[in-house]
Amino acid sequence: MTDGGQAYASLAFTPTFLTTLADKEFSVAERKAFIKALGLLDRNERHRSLRVHELKDDLSGLRSASASDSLRMTFLRAPGGRKTMLTCSHHHQR
Numbered sequence: 001m002t003d004g005g006q007a008y009a010s011l012a013f014t015p016t017f018l019t020t021l022a023d024k025e026f027s028v029a030e031r032k033a034f035i036k037a038l039g040l041l042d043r044n045e046r047h048r049s050l051r052v053h054e055l056k057d058d059l060s061g062l063r064s065a066s067a068s069d070s071l072r073m074t075f076l077r078a079p080g081g082r083k084t085m086l087t088c089s090h091h092h093q094r
Contacts, residue, residue, distance in 0.1 A: 037067035
């Protein structure tokens, strides 16, 4: 997966992430929002619009990043600043 033709420097993608991103559940505009957020996450995890935070309870250890008010992505932090992208979904959907 790439950001405008450039490979992401710090992101790896699970098959589940790629499958859900391509799912017809998301509109073209929502997919574009995810792709924009992935570029931001790759360059600057602390970007304010991403609202990155650690999840709790049964999702403890995972982090969430917002692609919009209603869209979120979950990921695991890996050594060396890498991130493994796990899921993309509408907020509050698992």
